[in-house]
Amino acid sequence: MPDPEIPVEISHLRKVLGGRPVLDDLSLTLRPGEITALLGPNGAGKTTLIGCLLGLLSVDGGTVRLWGEDATSLRAETRARIGFVPQTMTGFTWFRVGELMAYLSRYRARPDDTEDRTWEDWAALDPRARIKTLSGGERQRLAIVLALRFRPDLIVLDEPVASLDPQARYDFMRLLPAYARRSGASVLISSHIISDLQDTSDRFIMMRHGQVMLDMTAREIAATVRRLSGPPDAGWNLDVIAAPGAAPGTAQGAEGVWVRGWHPALDAAAAAAGHAMLPGDIERLFLALTR
Numbered sequence: 001m002p003d004p005e006i007p008v009e010i011s012h013l014r015k016v017l018g019g020r021p022v023l024d025d026l027s028l029t030l031r032p033g034e035i036t037a038l039l040g041p042n043g044a045g046k047t048t049l050i051g052c053l054l055g056l057l058s059v060d061g062g063t064v065r066l067w068g069e070d071a072t073s074l075r076a077e078t079r080a081r082i083g084f085v086p087q088t089m090t091g092f093t094w095f096r097v098g099e100l101m102a103y104l105s106r107y108r109a110r111p112d113d114t115e116d117r118t119w120e121d122w123a124a125l126d127p128r129a130r131i132k133t134l135s136g137g138e139r140q141r142l143a144i145v146l147a148l149r150f151r152p153d154l155i156v157l158d159e160p161v162a163s164l165d166p167q168a169r170y171d172f173m174r175l176l177p178a179y180a181r182r183s184g185a186s187v188l189i190s191s192h193i194i195s196d197l198q199d200t201s202d203r204f205i206m207m208r209h210g211q212v213m214l215d216m217t218a219r220e221i222a223a224t225v226r227r228l229s230g231p232p233d234a235g236w237n238l239d240v241i242a243a244p245g246a247a248p249g250t251a252q253g254a255e256g257v258w259v260r261g262w263h264p265a266l267d268a269a270a271a272a273a274g275h276a277m278l279p280g281d282i283e284r285l286f287l288a289l290t291r
């Protein structure tokens, strides 16, 4: 049943491009107030997924629902609840920064001067600058400000920080979760800079070849994912999720064996078996899953 409380519900999504499935039987749910990191190597299908999620691309199978509505036929009020930061901002080049903000403000459903100031102060753009003269990073800042000033309930960001300088990136990765906590917005952020996402995300979705390889909350990963020095005992009932460097047909990886389903009762047995247990470090887990 479609649920009007759930910002995004994707079920068995299939998308074919150039004659091959780029997204294949993909399901995921984004919940209110949660920051979800979307990770995956180049070509995994992240941008295509975002296109389907926003209703910009048609789907070849499955469903994409935003607050219970089909993504390709959202009502205008529902569309107004979404803030999207694309990989690169195009268009509006003839405007000056201040003119564009003033122009778009006319269409805002929920003006909020405090939010405006927070993001405008962060972006530190000259309102008189013409958009066509902005640098790549300045355009990225503008795209972020434009998406977030509308106080969206769902924020979708496709690699928003790649061209930001370290200071702007650092500040943004602190302002974004603060906004999500304040507003209860659901955030989906795709990025290759995993260190930025490690401490700020509540949930991690790792994609490869158009499929979800792992979808877990940060808490679940910390509590139940471990890297062992060798294969686990069969009686421990653990799922081996990655064994990078493993010889075909074996679970033994040169860089350890990643398992899920860990629980503290196993600590003593694992220590006796000589396992060096490391908690789930997101970046190493991602590298192991995608190697």
Ligand SMILES: Nc1ncnc2c1ncn2[C@@H]1O[C@H](COP(=O)(O)OP(=O)(O)OP(=O)(O)O)[C@@H](O)[C@H]1O
Residues within 6 Å of the ligand: 017, 018, 022, 040, 041, 042, 043, 044, 045, 046, 047, 048, 049
């Ligand atoms: N219009 C198209 N026609 C054919 N293939 C396409 C088209 N658009 C994308 N693809 C293919 O779909 C796959 C997924 O592309 P997508 O841009 O979604 O990946 P991504 O995970 O966002 O990658 P990146 O991290 O490089 O941005 C790629 O192999 C790409 O070549």
